[in-house]
Amino acid sequence: MILDKIIGLFSHDIAIDLGTANTIVLLKGQGIIINEPSIVAVKTDKYDRDGTILAVGHEAKEMIGKTPGGIQAIRPMKDGVIADFDVTEKMIRYFIEKAHKRKTLIRPRVMVCVPYGLTGVERKAVKESAMSAGAREVFLIEEPMAAAIGAGLPIREPQGSLIVDIGGGTTEIGVISLGGLVISKSIRVAGDKLDIAIVDYIRKKYNLLIGERTGEEIKIQIGSASPLEVPLLMQVKGRDQVSGLLNTVELTSEDIRDAIKDQLREISNALKSVLESVPPDLAGDIVENGVVLTGGGALIRGLDKYLSDIVKLPVYIGNEPLLAVAKGTGKAMEELDLLHHINSLD
Incomplete structure (x- = not known):
């Protein structure tokens, strides 16, 4: 125990939000030092x-x-899980080495945030990747718990908090009370599926071929889940699939709302299914406290209103939604001794 504390003084512990879209790395005592695409x-x-x-x-x-x-x-991470083990290991090694920079001879402890519902084999793969990349010890924390911690929800209190984290590969929904996940659900419908839906919609409606990167830019620039008072406009360039020539079309936020409606419906249905399973004693807390959105998907215009209209509850966007999971993972790393009892940590 004493040796562990001495090692801890000289070790630079690292927290990693290993996302499908972006990987964010925090160094203990310094905060976020890396935020790059995965x-x-x-x-x-x-x-x-x-x-x-x-x-x-x-x-x-x-x-x-x-x-x-x-x-x-x-992209070695797909739908929130490792699709290419070898490349993921090399990516984790790159980020750990970039963060650690051989500051000490002692290898760092690493905490990695993973989606809820990862299989035992997938969890083992993440741990082995981090160990192979130079970690001394590896801990995993589940995404809904990390998002709740990062959003500042009272996770240790005897009251229910509901978090919806819409990332790149998965949407994670969790009800948290007394430091544990009471109910949790993970669906593989999130930012990436929205991008693909936009690409498909533009191909079918305008006969214009664009890439997923352009689809993501369109989502960010003019994406909307609810009608806007003044629709947003955007010029999009691509290749006409009929003539084969390059072409430009003008899209509106209404186009994008129509393009992503099915994916948004899946997210709202998942939220409704979680609410239907909430124990009665926690239901009152959620009615009072509402639903908190985190992740890049929370930034889609009008998504809070869209979900609020469906579930008839107040829906709020958390502070710095893009960084909530990463900051929660970093905070869990700093309070490791206190969080060992949490079911989501292993």
């Missing part, structure tokens, strides 16, 4: 069977859809 560019030619890493993060994202033969930009 993308890796690797060599894929026949002379490099090991897949040499060419770029990670922002630099790799710039390569998506623009790589020549022999280079591939990979």
Whole structure:
């Protein structure tokens, strides 16, 4: 125990929000030091069977859809889980080494935030990736719990708090009381599926072919879940699939609302199913405290109103929703001894 405390004084503990879209790394005592896309560019030619890493993060994202033969930009996380173990391990190693910078000879303890409902095999894969990347000890915390901590909800109090975290690969919904997840649900409908829906809609309605990166930009620029008083407009360039020539069309926020309506309905249905399972004693707390939104999806215009109209409860957007999960993971890392009893930590 004494040795652990001495090592802790010299160790630079690291918290990682390993997201489908972005990876955020926090260093104990310093806060967020890395916030980059979860993308890796690797060599894929026949002379490099090991897949040499060419770029990670922002630099790799710039390569998506623009790589020549022999280079591939990979998103190793898909729908909130590891789709490519080897590339994920290399990505985690890159971020840990970048964060740690060999400050001490002592390897860091690492906490990784993972989606709720990850299988035992998937949890083991995440742990092994971090251990292989140089961690001394690895802890996992589930996303709804990390989001609640980051949003400042009273997780240790004997009252119900409801969090909805809409990330890149998954939407995580959790009811938390007395430091544990009472009910939780994870669906693989989130930011990425919204981007794909926008791409498909524009292809079908306007015969215009665009990439997922453009779909994401459209979502950010003019995306809306509820009608706006003044619709937003955006010029979008792509290739006409009929003539094969380059073309430009003008989209409105109403177009995007129509494009993503099915995905938003799935998210609202998941929220309703969680509310239907809430124990009566906690239901009163949720009626009083409302629902808190975090994650990049929380920034979609009018999403709070859209969900509030469906579930008939107040819906609030948490402070810094994009960073809530990462900050919650970092706070859990700092209060590790106090959080060992939480069911979501292992």
